[in-house]
Amino acid sequence: MAAILRTENLRVEYRSRESQSGAKVALQGLNLSVGAGEVFGFLGPNGAGKTTTMNVLLGYVNPTAGAAYLFDVNVREPIARQRIGYLPELTYYYKFLTAEELLRFYARIFEIPNAETERRIDQLLKLVELEHARKRPIRTYSKGMQQRAGLAQALINNPDLLLLDEPTSGLDPLGRMKVREIIQRLKSEGKTVFFSSHELGEVETVCDRVAILHQGELKVQGRVSDLLSEHQTNLEQVFLKIVGYQPQTS
């Protein structure tokens, strides 16, 4: 299976006054591979390097060494992001735009033809249940509505790879179910989903493969079923074991 997303010896260093060497290593030698059609969970405790990896994949940050590729295009090229959709953890969109205008704007960035844009906007707003608020500015939306608008913008270009950063964070149970349904639907359409999450129960349910990151290093990468059968326990326990968590004994 061809890798839709891959990193090769990815290394990211940040300048840090606290560190003796003057640099903090956020990622060291990361080698990830995500195949087409997979739902891939990217796990790790806080500060493990998940966000840094996302930032490199999205072109926000340049790696210190190594490379990252999306559809075999180096992530430094803007065209690498032509076939991806990105849903950030927290919704940050232009408050003065309406949901419709926001989607139209992003569609234009993707150079989607006008007729197709309008069709997709109607479809997506229906999917995320924002039809009734399409002409209202986003600043009037509730948090849940803003997140649904975020989901719609992530899907506007009918992406082959969806990058989700904590997609169910802050959502109520109904919202989480909605997101799970969308992930399942995308998978059935042959799309690839790459998401980072702390909700291990959810990851166990929806993901085909996972990678666990700890202190900038990739600790394990493999099929969920293989990990569970190898460790004979649930994903949460596997995670804790791999990151070296020792429960305090009283």
Add this chain to the structure above:
Amino acid sequence: MLKARLILVLLFVVSFSLATYLQPVRAAREEAGGESGGVLALLLGDGRKMFANQFFAKADAYFHRGNYPSIFDNEPHHEENHMAGEAAHGEHAGEDHDEDEHKLAPAQDWIERFGRHFYPTEHVHLEAGGEREMLPWLRLSAELDPHRVATYTVTAYWLRSRLNKVNEAEAFLRDGLRANPNDPEILYELGRLFYESRQDPVRAKNLWLLARKRWQETEASKETPNKLLLEQILGGLAALEVQAGRPREAIPYLKELKAASPDPAEIQKRIDEILTGAVAPPAKSKE
């Protein structure tokens, strides 16, 4: 929400009450005397004199249709601006000044050369009624500094001589007199108005005599008295008498003028002409 509305209403009532209390107090203070000043005067304080000078210069810039040397230009700015000079010395005064004074120095570089296409560089004056465009700045200058006498006299000149607004010129001069009681320069200009524009030599003479008297009271004792003004007053009186067919009555004025004039020989010549009966009613004197 109701609380906020009530507070707003209360503030409005308080403001309105304060305004109704303060307005008569202010009106009473203005009536009692002192300068009204206006809003600008209140805002600018003593700096208004500086602004008044600036706006007076602005009027001269308008007289030159925007072409005005800056303080950075190599040619020194003419001390008495043309607009005021013409008002003081008559309409032909402008022909005497050196055209080269207003010519720009050769451009030093391509930037300056190129830049000269984007602002006025020709030396021209407003004419044919266009002089009205100076009036707002002169009015503003007078508003800011009511003691700037030249503003009144210059404005009055342009109003009556080029814009055919004699009534407005007179009213403005009287405003100047209210702010500067018995100022000889304003009195002289008012006399000119009656003499040249209203053809009323009697009132003109009375005003010039008063102007002469005020000059003696206010200027004579100064270290550097305004002798030019005295010359103008006496010259005007003398010319008036000659024009009225009473040339001999001009002699005392001419004798007084001779004492003050930088060219006494010329004045003596005029006296001699009167005495020998050779004088004819002259054309308006070149002042």
Add this chain to the structure above:
Amino acid sequence: MNKILAVAGVVIKELYRRKDFYILFILTALMTLLLGSVNLFNDDRIVRYLKEICLLLIWLSTLIIAITTAARQIPFEREQRTIFPLLAKPIARWQVVLGKFAGCWLASGLALIVFYGFFALISASREHTLPAAHYFQALWLHWLMLGIVIALTLLGSVALTTPAANVTIVFILSVGILFVGEHLHKVAGRMSEPASTLVTLGYFLLPHLEFFDVRRLIIHDWPLIEWTYIGGATLYGLAYAAFFLLAACLVFRRKALN
């Protein structure tokens, strides 16, 4: 180009949904109409002072609109974090910078059209003439000047830490150049070294915004400027704007987003 125009479109929408432009326009209109109602020696044909004040207000207002709009674009995108979903799309940073410039410049142009339209109405109501070609030249040059200022402000917005500092510096620089830019070489001649050399350098390097200020020609009804010189000024303005934009793109390329 489509991407650049898409970003520009968002900037324009932002401008007309904010209150700044409307407030400044209403203030300009009110002040002009108030001053126009003053009785000046019973002469209602006096118009040049009104033109001057109206144009001064227009210049101040559009300078404020241009600088404040441009100054907040990228910093607010970073502060509000809207830059992240934007750059997650197939758009390069230089396209974002150019899009912001295009949006600010086009928005300023639209504002100028409204302001100059009002100005034309006011002067035509008194002069009973409409020198359209003259007003077009003034508007065109004014728009070019705003282009230079916007490009400079965008450079400041990626190079400096706070929008407030950027606004202050650009505003002072712009007003300073308009007032004394054309005289710097004369000032330099009266100074001693090394100040003289520095000022001369500044004279040749700084953009001469006064080329684009033809208010005196408009106020005092001077003839049209030759179109060759308008063309020259256009090229001059575009060159400076391009230079500042290039610098902004280069700086933003390396800038951390958060």
